[in-house]
Amino acid sequence: MRFIDAAHKAPSVGFMQPWRFVRVTDPGLRQEMHAHVDQERINTAEALGNRAEEFMRLKVEGMLACAEVLVVGLIGQRDGYVFGRRTMPEMDLASAACAIQNFWLAARAEGIGVGWVSMFDPARIRELCHMPIDSQPIAILCVGHVDAFYPAPMLEIERWDRRRLIQEIVFENSWGNTGLTV
């Protein structure tokens, strides 16, 4: 799949290439994963308290309707990789996220939609995909044709949160020091 080729071209810490992709082609497995994600959707709504109803009205996954489902995971035995990770071992996740962003952009450039679902218990996805205990699932990607792309992020359109201004996210020399050089 050429989007995976694009992902695999991403930079990675110490050239670690920590990403692996599990294509979910078994319909029963897809159903089981969806059932788990749907339960987690309810758990998330409960955790959101007074925004629960608003959350439940949002489309937050498309696992049953999409053309392809992929699980992205970090390899096991990552402790052997020290380069760029001695003080920040989580840089493996950062590298894999760069790979997913490459995948996303490559797909979007061809008019294919991608959704990154993160509403799951890693232990459950690890179990369903027979992943080693020291590996780490980080994404369920829903990939496929869409009727239309949103003109802005769906959560912006639905007023879940507002777009931050550039002036709010760029500082000079000192955190919080805004508005000087942008």
Add this chain to the structure above:
Amino acid sequence: MRFIDAAHKAPSVGFMQPWRFVRVTDPGLRQEMHAHVDQERINTAEALGNRAEEFMRLKVEGMLACAEVLVVGLIGQRDGYVFGRRTMPEMDLASAACAIQNFWLAARAEGIGVGWVSMFDPARIRELCHMPIDSQPIAILCVGHVDAFYPAPMLEIERWDRRRLIQEIVFENSWGNTGLTV
């Protein structure tokens, strides 16, 4: 800076936009950050054991030579963001990594080089940039013109590690189940 615009267009978990950029325009601050990274480079070499010498011959940062240095950090008070993070709070880092990858690609498209330095103690960078205790520095970006781009990842050319084959990184339904559908 238009590369930050590209970064800020990245998708983020629950439209959280957790990324912030600190432009380091103070030469003294850049020097102090570099001194810290250089010490961490030595610490990394020691941790690498029998590959220490090989590591020390590599160019792993360009902080003093590059045109711009930016620190990327995650905002504080992230516990309030539950959407897509209830079971995996580290999705904030994943979103910010997508933003950095956007920055990287936008720069590269204009012939500008970017390096992501992760050899630092977050506590020290937090201190130097006056960041809140609950924020998290994740990257020092070195940005600027380069004499030439490597034809392949530098660590591949230097044989630090080998490029994984696509067949090694794609599985079907079950982790480790390779070579079926690629």
